[in-house]
Amino acid sequence: MRNFTFLSVVIGLCFLMVSFDSVDTKSKLKNKETVIENVFRTNKNVALAVIDAELINSFYKKYPKLKKYQKEVEDLYKKRAYSLIWHDDKSVSEFGALLYQKVNQLSEQGVKAEMPYMDLIDDVFNENVSNKLPQTDTELLLSNMYVFYASNVYSGVDPATLKKIGWYLPAKTISYARILDSLMSNPERLDKDENLLFSQYYKLQTVLQKYRTIEKNGQWKKIQIDSATYKDLRPFDSGVAVKQIRERLFVIGDLAQDSKSHVYDEEMMAGILKYKKRYGLKLNYALTLDHIKQMNEPIGNRIKTIMLNMERCRWIPAKLAKASEYVMVNIPSFRLIYVKDGKYDLVSDVFVGTRMTETVIFNGMMDRIVFSPYWYVPQSIIKNELKLKIAEDKNYLADHNMEWNGGNVRQKPGPKNSLGLVKFMFPNPNDIYLHDTPAKSLFEFEKRIFSHGCINVKEAKGLALAILKDDPDWPVDKIDKAMSGEKETTCMLKTKIPIYIGYFTAWVNDDGEIGFYPDVYDRDQRLDKLLYSDSVALK
Structure with a gap:
């Protein structure tokens, strides 16, 4: 029957x-x-199965604020032969209710965005509302809600916009239909799915919750000082400010306990070193006025920084963290990491381009290492700097171990070569690479923006040794000889190594400790305006 x-x-x-x-x-x-x-x-x-192209078109005439999601929604239904997605018989499915809950908790994902027609969706899940929407409206509203959520959480800014803001790392491509299949088969992935989001995203999300709790509980208390009379605080100094700094170190986790002592004791020294390491500061015990101003930055600014960097994580393909070998440079932290088999094999300080010659954010494939390299001076430097110096001093080239090479100038190999004794090449249109440097003293500065765009590596020899340690053709003694500065020698890598040059002003390490770094190129400010300005349409 x-x-x-x-x-x-x-x-x-x-x-x-x-x-x-x-x-x-x-x-x-x-x-x-x-x-x-x-x-x-x-x-x-x-x-x-009641959804068809005609009903979809009619829906977007009725709800024009959702028009930008039409293509993605149509793809969802095409993949399912236009069958219903969000209803079990005549009721909204359990997964639909779960997604609605996640949309209402969007701030936990570090997102500030509002779903159009959210009041109508609220009524769908309100048992006290008797005048319900037509079922086709409900079905399509929920599909649009899904695309809204997925685009904000899993995708972020679109690839075209990324290029406009100078982010040339590989953009993540996603299929909303495939993601939906994955989430519906295992709804727990709504909470965490490292196949969808770069693992750093979830580390930042955990710290975001911590900092919001600190803000809510009023624990981010201003450190009271008189800027006009302030003198650097040093070990065994005492005062109210010391007690307040100690409390802050405890609140953010750099001290395991708060003794409430007014004395800058050994326990606090350890906490200060931990704090400075997280912020990429010079590791000493002095607390300058700049350090106090940094500590007094409103916690709301720190929360915003975390959110901005969660957004950047949305752009990164999740598979990056799963690569067996890669090099990553983070410009704001002035640091390079070489990852091998999922572990940090080497960490090195670097310095990067000035504000006039910013280091570009992009990726490449390292294919060779050049020992005792020539430095081929860029034409821009010849034109803007070198010609003037040659005109002033006829012996300038000889004194700096340089020579003409055709119409170009090159610096011969040697310990004073501007590239040092080794460079790491990955072909790219920006002519950027990693290299050693004779200017080791520049690594003593906290804010290291000195180069013409290339990345100068403090532990350059260590990086070469780490990369080649499993290559029997390049034992340590051969590398030492190649780095003697006598002649240029090239090592072609048997396996190309991915290299990523990124920009993260907040980064959480494997111990769950967050580092905050200076926004040296003002990219946070530009991204903040892009995401949260009233003039920008919400996603």
Whole structure:
């Protein structure tokens, strides 16, 4: 009997939908929606495929603020042969309710965005609302809510915009239909899925919750000092400011306990070193006025920084963290890491381009290491700097171990070569590479923006040794000889190594400790404006 009822309904629907062709187009959709709603009300055991292109087009005329999601929503239904996604029989599915809950907790994902027509979606899940939307409206609103959520959490800024803001790392491409299949088969992935988001994202999310709790509990207290009379605090100094600094170190986790002592004792020294390491500061015990101003930055600014860097993590392909070997340079932290088999094999300080010659954010494939390299002076430097120096001093080239090479100038190999004794090449249109440097004293500065765009590596020899340690053709003694500065020698890598040059002003290490770094190129400010300015349309 049930099969007969279902068959009757299907035949009836087919008859009625065909008959719509005889009425005008304007009333056609209205009649179709009425029939569909009546079927669902009178045939509770029927689960019908009722969404088609015509209804979708009608929906976006009714809800124009959602128009930008139309293509993605159409793809969802095409993949499912236009069957319902969000309804079990006539009720909204459990997964639909779960997604609605996640949208209401969007701030936990570090996102500030508002779903259009959210008041109507609220009514769908409000049992006290009797005048419910038509089921087709509810179905399509939830599909749009899903695309809204997925685009904000899993995708972030679109690839075209990324290029405009100078982010040339590989953009992540996602399929909303495939992601939906994955989430519906395992809803726990809504909480965490490292196949969808770069693992650093979830580390930042944990710290975001911690800092919001600190803000909520009023624990971020200003350190009271008189800027006009302040003198650097040093070990065994005492005062109210010392007690306040100690409390701050405890609140953020750099001290395990708060003794409430007014004395800058050994326990506090350890906490200060931990704090300075997280901020990329010079590791000593002195607390300058700049350090106190840094500590007094409002916690809201720190929370915003975390959110901005969560956004950057959305742009990174999740598979990056799973690569067996790669090099990553983070410009704001002035640091390079070489990862091998999931572990940090080497960490080195670096210095990067000035504000006039910013280091570009991009990726490449390291294919060779050049020992005792020539430095081929860029034409821009010859034109803007070198010609003037040659005009002033005829012996300038010889005194700096340089020579003409055709129409170019190059510096011969040697310990005073501007590239040092080794460089790491990865072909790119920006002519940027990693290299050693004879200017080791520059690594003593906290803010290290000195180069013409290339990345100067403090532990350059250590990086070469780490990369080649499993290559029997390049034992340590051969590397030492190649780095003697006598002649240029090239080592072609047997396996190319991915290298990523990124920009993160907040980064959480494997111990869950967050580091905050200076926004040396003002990129946080630009991203903040892009994401949160009132003039920018919400996603």
